[in-house]
Amino acid sequence: MLAFYADSFVLPLPTGHRFPMAKYGRLRERLKTDCPGVRLGQAEAATDGELALVHTPTYIAAIAQGGLSAAAQREIGFPWSPGMAERARRSVGATLQATRAAMAGEGIAANLAGGTHHAYADKGSGFCVFNDIAVSARLMQAEHARHHRMAGGPLRVAIVDLDVHQGNGTARIFASDDTVFTLSMHGARNFPFRKEPSDLDVELPDGCTDAAYLEALEVALDELSHRFEPDLVLYLAGADPHEGDRLGRLKLSFDGLEARDRRVMDWAWQRRLPLAFCMAGGYGTDLETTVQVQVNTYRVALEYHRRWAAAAVQRGN
Numbered sequence: 001m002l003a004f005y006a007d008s009f010v011l012p013l014p015t016g017h018r019f020p021m022a023k024y025g026r027l028r029e030r031l032k033t034d035c036p037g038v039r040l041g042q043a044e045a046a047t048d049g050e051l052a053l054v055h056t057p058t059y060i061a062a063i064a065q066g067g068l069s070a071a072a073q074r075e076i077g078f079p080w081s082p083g084m085a086e087r088a089r090r091s092v093g094a095t096l097q098a099t100r101a102a103m104a105g106e107g108i109a110a111n112l113a114g115g116t117h118h119a120y121a122d123k124g125s126g127f128c129v130f131n132d133i134a135v136s137a138r139l140m141q142a143e144h145a146r147h148h149r150m151a152g153g154p155l156r157v158a159i160v161d162l163d164v165h166q167g168n169g170t171a172r173i174f175a176s177d178d179t180v181f182t183l184s185m186h187g188a189r190n191f192p193f194r195k196e197p198s199d200l201d202v203e204l205p206d207g208c209t210d211a212a213y214l215e216a217l218e219v220a221l222d223e224l225s226h227r228f229e230p231d232l233v234l235y236l237a238g239a240d241p242h243e244g245d246r247l248g249r250l251k252l253s254f255d256g257l258e259a260r261d262r263r264v265m266d267w268a269w270q271r272r273l274p275l276a277f278c279m280a281g282g283y284g285t286d287l288e289t290t291v292q293v294q295v296n297t298y299r300v301a302l303e304y305h306r307r308w309a310a311a312a313v314q315r316g317n
Contacts, residue, residue: 001305002101003031003110003298006043006090011083019077019127020283024113026291027279031112034295037302043094043111045086046135050096053138054131054173056122063088063129076124088129091116095132095234095278099140102274103232107308108265108301115236115280117167117184118192125169126191132278133159133234134173137180140232154179158230158273160264161198162217163238163280164190164248171196181228185220187241187249200224206249210256213241217260221267233268233275237261239282239293247283257293261300269304272311277301 007024031038051060062068068080078084094111101109117133118126137157144155159174161167161184174180181199188203195201202220204213240248242257252260268275277297282290 001038001108001110001298001302002041002098002106003038003112004041004043004094004097005112006087006094007112008042009083009087009090011078011087012081013078018283020287020290023282023287023290023294026287027112027294030291030295031298035298035302037305038110038298041097043090043097045089046092046096046130050135050139051089051092051130053142054121054134055119059122072123076129077127078129084129092130092132092135095136095276096139098278099136099232099234099276102276103140105312106274106305107311108268108275108277108305110276110298110301111278114278115163115238117161117163117170117236117280118165120169120172126165128169131169131173133161133167133236134170136234136276137174137232141179144231155232156228156230157181157232157234158224158228159183159234159236160224161185161236161280162241162260162264163236164240164245164250165238165281166190166192166195166201167198167236168192168194168196171198181224181230183220183224185217190247190249199227204250208250208252210253210259213250213252213256214259214263217263221263230273233264233273235264235268235275235277236280237264237277237294237297238280239284239290240280242282242284242289242293244284244286244289245282246285247281254293254296258296258300261297265300265304269307275304
């Protein structure tokens with residue numbers, strides 16, 4: 001299974017900053033030892049043209065040239081630097097590469113980072129600079145339109161956002177677009193405190209545990225099935241619903257999150273929908289807790305990648 005990383009492009013942060021930058025490199029180390037079936041590749045940088053499918057030219061230029069105001073940097077949560085700008089482009093690039101791979105026959109592929117769902121078209125927020133999921137949806141639609149000009153309608157994309165925080169930027173970007181369905185399942189009392197309406201929002205109470213979470217997910221996927229027929233699934237597999245997360249406020253166990261991942265991936269597999277996933281949030285009091293949640297996600301994904309590979313062999317025969 002292909003997975004793309006950008007952790008060698010380090011964002012310099014001041015001492016004591018609460019964003020756990022080290023988790024990305026640590027995840028790559030763990031995948032090398034624990035999940036040898038994952039084929040790791042370094043992410044390419046998203047181009048201005050790719051970013052402009054979602055983001056305004058003024059905002060793209062401000063990130064590239066260091067033109068962000070102090071207030072805009074505070075809203076993002078990162079000080080501007082050339083490293084910040086490069087890493088943001090690579091994070092988008094990784095999701096683009098994963099989505100292309102999934103669409104090209106891999107069936108499932110991943111970004112070791114990404115899930116930057118708080119970024120709007122014209123600004124960043126909540127540790128999110130560019131919106132990798134939105135750019136990937138738009139680019140896949142554009143490439144599909146070029147290759148299928150005379151057949152069928154637009155590529156229809158389902159975004160299944162299971163980060164503990166609502167995907168407000170993504171919801172705003174696709175608010176009037178009936179070719180993209182946005183599902184966000186998140187903590188009701190968590191960031192962002194001013195939420196944007198998704199196509200389907202599922203708000204969870206503080207302290208939500210495995211059984212209630214999985215029941216809510218089942219209902220949400222069933223509603224998605226009745227309201228929308230996607231051609232592609234983009235999945236934000238946040239580690240922050242875990243009970244050990246310092247920002248999550250939910251109480252899911254390792255087993256509960258693994259069951260969550262399996263349910264989403266099985267839902268896509270049953271419909272033979274290509275799926276690209278990214279890791280989104282994770283702020284464990286213990287960094288290894290966050291990384292373990294993410295490693296578990298990759299273990300589940302490898303099972304479904306093997307199913308896609310076996311199906312390809314059968315078609316070849």
